[in-house]
Amino acid sequence: MTTSTVLVIGGSGFIGKNLVAQLLKEDVQVRSLDLGPSGISDERLSSWSGSFLQQELLNEVMTGVDTVYHLAATAMPREANLNPHRDCLDNVGGTLGVLETALSAGVKRVVFSSSGGTVYGPTEVVPINEDHPTHPINAYGVSKLACEKYLRLYNGRAGKDGPLSTISLRIANPYGLQQNIRKAQGALTTFCARAAVDEAITIWGDGEVQRDFIHVKDVARALCLAGQSEVSGQEINIGSGKGTSLNALIAEIEGVLGHSVKCEYLPARSIDVKRNYLDTSKAKNLLNWQPEVNLRDGIQELLDGFGKKS
Known part of the structure; x- marks a missing residue:
């Protein structure tokens, strides 16, 4: 890999654990930020306990990081729909915090885990490509789409050590x-x-x-490749x-x-x-x-x- 140290925000979650395992196979230094332990024991893995909404903690854990994988969310789809205001404040606002911190910390690349199952909404044609209209019908999809737009907005912005590169993966049903x-x-x-x-x-x-059902190991591989890629400012579908x-x-x-x-x-x-x-x-x-x-x-x-x- 081209990066030396990567951060996985949400490293103890379902996709996060599998991504951490895949990254360790690539022989890089991995940091995990999440509320609970990842359950993975490896000398190349360092874990921080907490939320991506904690700004001081975010500043600390991003120092010296090249690539950030942002997989965390504070609400599941059903919970987000019950409280769209809170979902927006936490997940859209929190993602902006991640991007701002990445700029100030000199992070080179941010990879965002979006939702191929919700951002499109009712479909006109299938299979759905990335140019299909996006009209999500639940709050979770709306906030994921908003986060994608902010990643595009921040792509190429000058940071501490050069421009920030961003990419969003629209993941199907892992x-x-x-x-x-x-x-x-x-x-x-x-x-x-x-x-x-x-x-x-x-x-x-x-x-x-x-x-569209996709095995989590295939998702983890896709995330790793997205972190290594030079493709930026885009959204890419990941599914079967x-x-x-x-x-x-x-x-x-x-x-x-x-x-x-x-x-x-x-x-x-x-x-x-x-x-x-x-x-x-x-x-x-x-x-x-x-x-x-x-x-x-x-x-x-x-x-x-x-x-x-x-």
């Missing part, structure tokens, strides 16, 4: 074993956790909504490039298990768009990235991890 399903995130991980212990799977609507309905997801899980699973269908929610899956050709062309973990293998890994062998 899944994997370390995902915290108690936060009401991760449909695929939640489905597999329930199926593994023969609990009913809750589906909002008729199950025909289509989503394929749409899978929830009903098809259930069928895949049943195929791995070898038997049917229980499902409970509830009324559709207004915050859910009908179809969302991403065109990832830009990531392939600009970052030399494409997904490697196929859906069936990812489901097998989840079910095995949750203790149910096929």
Whole structure:
């Protein structure tokens, strides 16, 4: 890698842990800032306990850092929608704080984790490329989009040690074993956790909504490549490039298990768009990235991890 020291804001989160592990494979010095420990023990990893909203702490942890990965958010999508004002103050305002601190600390590059699942809103065509109109229908998507715009605004601004370079990755629906399903995130991980212990799977609507499911290890690789890349001032989709309905997801899980699973269908929610899956050709062309973990293998890994062998 071209950087010597990197900071992962949100290094103890689901994507953060996997990114830290991937960065350590690249043999760089990694700093993690989060409210809890990452659970990773490595002499090249230093951890700070706290929030990206704590300015003095942010100043301290960014000193001597070349690249910052900003993965943290103070609210999940459902929580953000319940309190859009707080979500904006914390996450949009907090991201501005990250960018300002990066300038003053001499950081060379900031990589932002955006949301390919929410910034676009209702889709006109699929797969969705980065030029598709952005009309998010929930507060989480609005704040992510606002943060992207600020990253563009700060791209190329003169900092302490030269211009700042920024990039945003619009990540689809990540899944994997370390995902915290108690936060009401991760449909695929939640489905597999329930199926593994023969609990009913809750589906909002008729199950025909289509989503783009991407393994977290593929996301971590994409983030690493984005940190190394010279591409700047842009947004890039990161997903599987394929749409899978929830009903098809259930069928895949049943195929791995070898038997049917229980499902409970509830009324559709207004915050859910009908179809969302991403065109990832830009990531392939600009970052030399494409997904490697196929859906069936990812489901097998989840079910095995949750203790149910096929």
